[in-house]
Amino acid sequence: MHTPAGGEEIVSAPGKAGFSRPVYTRPRSLVDVKSHFCPGCHHGTIHKIVAECIDRYDLREKTIGVACVGCAVFLYDYIDVDVVESPHGRAPAVATGVKRAQPDKFVFTYQGDGDLAAIGTSEVIHAANRGENLSVIFVNNTTYGMTGGQMAPTTMLGQKTSTTPYGRDFRGDGYPIKMAELLAGLEGTAYSARVAVSTPAQIRKAKESVRKAFEMQIGGMGFSIVEFLSTCPTNWGMKPLDAQKRVLGEMSEYFPLGVFKERTQADVA
């Protein structure tokens, strides 16, 4: 139990004179604004984890974030760091340009599943394969949220979306793509994990993974990615609690949680 700058993982603690002191605070790197995200959406939780990890390593003033296209673009309204907006799917390429120009800065992308796993597959694979020393936060909610719930590359078989009204069928639409495993298979990837944030225990574990990913970049180990299984109650047509259950159930079954690659040593020429 500790309370570093930005306040994280604070569980209890009686304060002076028997009053409770605040034990669950807003991290310094999280902007104090009302969330515009839908009820039950995980972006807010994931933002907070990212902000806490930025604070933990005192990175705020040397961070450049890369926002993508989709609901994830609003990163810059919530995380108190410099942010550049990327075209759809190109965030790993934009991040490459930032990191190559400023190797001493901390660079991360924040991308949805349509962005990273469909239109941006090429960019993320080649950034990983080059071992670009940057971190990717990948939010997989199995649908295109902002455009109204169309089929994503991660949409589950049988899942009904606005463009798979009869359910995703592998015979025409292929299979949900497992990016964390795919990227773990590349030499340049230093760290690849899949996490969820549907229970407090999962949130704590997810934060551990983001920390690891950030540590990889800080240590110059290469490309790191954390895939978050996330909800989209609005487009799934579910109540927030049912959406959590879906993540804990069928989504976690198909997209197993875990660490798929963890480098312990940097490559040397």
Added chain:
Amino acid sequence: MHGVRDLRRDVPRRVHTGVAMSALPASTSRRILTKGNEAICLGAVAAGCRHYYGYPITPQNDIPEYMAAHLPGLGGTFLQAESEVATINFILGTSASGKRVMTSSSGPGISLMQEGLSYMAGSELPAVIVNISRSGPGLGGIAPSQGDYFQAVKGGGHGGYRLIVLAPHSVQEMYTLTMLAFDLADRYRTPAMILGDAIVGQMKEPFVASAHDPASTEDKPWALTGCASRERRNVKSLHLKDNAIEIHNWKLHEKYERIRRDEARAESYMLDGARIAIVAFGTAARVGKTAIQWARKEGIAAGMLRPITLFPFPVREVAELAGKVDVMLVVEMNTGQMVEDVRQCTPHHDRIAFLGKPCAMPTPEEILECIRRLAGRKS
């Protein structure tokens, strides 16, 4: 001059290293014999560019090869991308970091960059994009062409924006206009394009490697460098609130109007007393100059107005010319693109003639023949 002084011993001969970077002057001017594509590289380095990203495509491969050989030694970064789509986004990221950055490509690759260029124009990010254009449409061919004029000067990508477009017609200009492109891009916070072709890219001639004026290097208070002791910044093109995107469009429009007003450049060549004036840019203009010299020897009063900036188009100069000469002969290596902009400068469309050679360089003889016929009609 063709120095190999900085060649590493273990570099195999076939590796292209070209003119030594030490040939670049610190402060004095010096003549260097090299080809246009290399002059672009030298101009970029002289202007302070240390980041180059690209993807192979003919006929511009000597640019990335030169940069790959020389930038690391200057503490710079060369990176070969997986596609031109990735390339332009590397460029976007480095530009947002406040660094001078360049890429080069040719038609098909430039098409793939249009998305990124639109984002950069919208985000107001400077960079230099070199198009050593080839024949199209589609895969077309590798013959020199000016078929990318519309794409370069009318926007190219979505949403209504302009690039600053410079059209060199000599190795000298490949050098100086590249330096100018960096300065203009930074001054106006917008991407600038060098529109060349295989002829100006591959031809060799001596040029004066003048030093870059350090006063033309702008501060970039908008760059993303981490928010140490300041508020956080964004570089973005998304404007959702109220009428923010309308305001942004008017702001960009005002910038393009300033560019039109202040940055149009054209060369007058032998226009004294001319009755026939060629209007041409780049390689077509270079060939046209020879035809004009021959025509003058035959006693035909021919001259040329050569747009150096294609956006902004030198409207005033062309309009004035239209009032002075009997006929303007527009020569292009396409089936007629810039000629549309020339027509906009004058109501007398019957005094505009056009010679088009799509996907090929016109010969001086062909242009001279055209001039003769026009002179015959007028005399």
